[in-house]
Amino acid sequence: MKVTTTSIRRRSSVLVVGAAIAATVLTLGGGAQAASPAPSLAGLKVLLTNDDSARGLDAGFGTDGKGLYELRKALCAAGADVLVVAPWSQQSGAGARMTTPGFSPVPLTVQAVNVPAAYAGDCSSSSTAGAVFGVCTTAGPCSSSVPSASPADAVNIALSRFAKTYWSDGPDLVLSGTNFGQNVGSTLNHSGTVGAAVTAREYGVPAIAFSAEVPRDLAQIPNVPFAATATFAVDLIAKAVKYKMLKPGLVLNVNHPFIGAGETLGKPVFTVAGSSNDIGLTFNGDVPKTGGTYQLSAGTPAAETKQNADTTALAANKIPITALDGDWSKSAPGLLMLALMGK
Known part of the structure; x- marks a missing residue:
């Protein structure tokens, strides 16, 4: 029972910290856009990744990394020192998949990426100069014709080896996103964005996954709220730094709603992962x-059955913040334990 009790305590502390962070941002009101003065993240070392790729090839719609570059821009404007290590190609739905060597070594190449012109000068004054790298599973060079590394691969190689070439004692925080599309409910189990954040937990580095909701009206896709999500992210991180909440084991999942004509952005709220998935995959x-x-x-999502679910909050144009423990273990029911032990 010692291990089980420790696991429960660890999980409880993570949830308490997550709830505390959510409570501190309630004062941000409608998404923090009106916050003043601008928060400072000076000196904060941030490893940034995503599952939409590092290259930002689709600058118009954001399906290939625009969210990452908007978040990078906001972080650097707030004084953060940002290093990007992300998949070479789009890896949506990759979960926490990691490349494994089998019976022989597998090459993973970390290759510099040409930053899209609109974002080229955003981080020039930081120690990393805003360096951006994509990761592929080949001996190089990386190209569209070779396999891409997963988001978890990118975090794994960055935290175990590559980030040390820039920081001897960093990063302080891993951010994943901003994803093109929401990651709520049961989708969390399959999200590459969330999988990258959970991987950071294995290294004892606090992590936050950010996603921006995609509207069902496809004509509105160019208006996915990447900039608003990035602004909120900076405010949330600044609060977490101020109250010393960026601790090992912390994993948060944050989703910013799409606000249509005549709608109002709600407040950030602390939620649990819902049972629905907001996609309704149909065969x-x-x-x-x-x-x-x-x-x-995509079909009609199943009705949500959980109270205080992230799916429900997002549907109401609130900003759901969900603390994840990154640990799939669970205390076994007493009768099951006795049966398995033969008693």
Whole structure:
């Protein structure tokens, strides 16, 4: 019972810290855009990653890293020292998948990325000069024709080796995002954005995953709130620094809502991961016993069954903040323990 008790205490402390951070940002009101003066993150060493790739090839819609560059811009403007190590190519839905060597070593190449022109000068004054790297699973060079590393790979290689070439004692924080699309409910189990943050926990580095909601009206996709999410992220991190809440084991998942015409941005709220997934993946078509092809598409999400769920908060245009323990273990029911022990 000693291990189980320790696990429970650790989980409880993480949740308490997460709740405390959420409580401190309630004063930010409608998403922190009106906060003044601008918060400072001077000296904070931030490793930034995502699952939308490091290259930012799709500058218009954001499906290939625009959210990362908007977050990088806001962090550097607030004085943070930012190093980007992210997948070479889009890795949505990768979860916490990691490349494994099998019976022989596997090469992983960390390759410098040309920063999109609109963001080129954002971090020039920091010690890293805002360096951006993509990671692929080949001996190099990385290209669109070679396999990309996963978000977890990027964090793993950065925290175990590469980040030390820039900081001898960092980073202080790992950020993952801003993701193109929300990561709430059961989607968390499969999110590459969240998987990267959970991987940071294995190294004892606090981590926060940020996602921006994609509207169901596809014509509004160019208006995904990357800039607003980045502004909120800086305010949230500044609060966490001020109250000394960036501690090992802390993993937060934050989702910023899309605000349509006539809608109002709600306040940040502390939530739990919901049971629905906000996507409603559907396999269409009939396949005989001999096999065949289904068509996978987004459908109607299942009704949410949990109280205080992140899915419900996001649907109400609030900003859900969910503390994750990054630990899948759970205390076994007493009767099950006795049965397995043969008593």
